[in-house]
Amino acid sequence: xxxxxxxxxxxxxxxxxxxxxxxxxxxxxRILNSGNQPAGAYMIFIEDRNTLLTEKDQCIDRIIFLEERxxxxxxxxxxxxxxxxxxGWPAPEEMVKEMRDxxxxxxxxxxxxxxxxxxxxxxxEKLHGEPERKTRNRKVLQYGIQQASSLRDGETVxxxxxxxxxxxxxxxxxxxxxxYRGMQLHDYRKLPIRRKKQGESVCVDWRRNPELLPPWPKDxxxxxxxxNA
Numbered sequence: 380x381x382x383x384x385x386x387x388x389x390x391x392x393x394x395x396x397x398x399x400x401x402x403x404x405x406x407x408x409r410i411l412n413s414g415n416q417p418a419g420a421y422m423i424f425i426e427d428r429n430t431l432l433t434e435k436d437q438c439i440d441r442i443i444f445l446e447e448r449x450x451x452x453x454x455x456x457x458x459x460x461x462x463x464x465x466x467g468w469p470a471p472e473e474m475v476k477e478m479r480d481x482x483x484x485x486x487x488x489x490x491x492x493x494x495x496x497x498x499x500x501x502x503x504e505k506l507h508g509e510p511e512r513k514t515r516n517r518k519v520l521q522y523g524i525q526q527a528s529s530l531r532d533g534e535t536v537x538x539x540x541x542x543x544x545x546x547x548x549x550x551x552x553x554x555x556x557x558x559y560r561g562m563q564l565h566d567y568r569k570l571p572i573r574r575k576k577q578g579e580s581v582c583v584d585w586r587r588n589p590e591l592l593p594p595w596p597k598d599x600x601x602x603x604x605x606x607n608a
Contacts, residue, residue: 396480400487410495431503436531438496439545445489452482519556523573523583524593535564551602558585558592561601569596
């Protein structure tokens with residue numbers, strides 16, 4: 380459903396535009412087009428791991444774009460309020476119709492896109508979750524802190540075997556097995572790189588010896604993550 384924003388009062392008859400747009404976007408979604416099913420008919424054809432990841436990347440890019448668009452509309456409305464106040468008028472409590480219509484359509488598209496991302500994640504977990512976890516768990520901090528990144532389209536998606544995702548406008552470590560889960564990537568970059576000493580094993584058995592890993596930076600604040608993030 381829609382975010383409960385002051386710009387989108389559900390008691391306002393104009394909010395019907397949001398509901399109509401939401402229903403239309405959801406009905407025409409190739410991922411959600413099977414009604415109450417968790418994945419649409421199109422999902423049958425994207426069970427390949429790499430295709431699913433491509434769909435996920437595209438969905439995340441779309442969500443980021445729509446979130447930025449929502450923010451621009453909200454900022455535009457704030458500027459409009461300031462202008463009216465400078466002119467001696469009371470600050471408008473609602474967006475003008477044209478602005479409100481754009482806001483509601485964009486919000487509807489964003490809400491559907493988030494549902495699409497959830498459906499893709501659920502299908503990926505169902506088809507590839509367990510094999511991925513077994514392989515990934517062996518690689519998580521296998522050599523300690525090395526600050527070794529894997530990039531996709533120029534952005535870090537993995538560091539030292541830990542998954543990194545874009546959440547709430549931040550790059551965050553979301554690896555379930557990692558002691559740094561919830562840490563922002565820029566805080567992780569503050570951790571010292573491990574230098575192997577003579578006689579030490581190349582691999583780090585941090586699960587049995589957690590003291591082999593450096594603690595969180597004192598100023599690092601964890602990002603709250605959903606359980607399935």
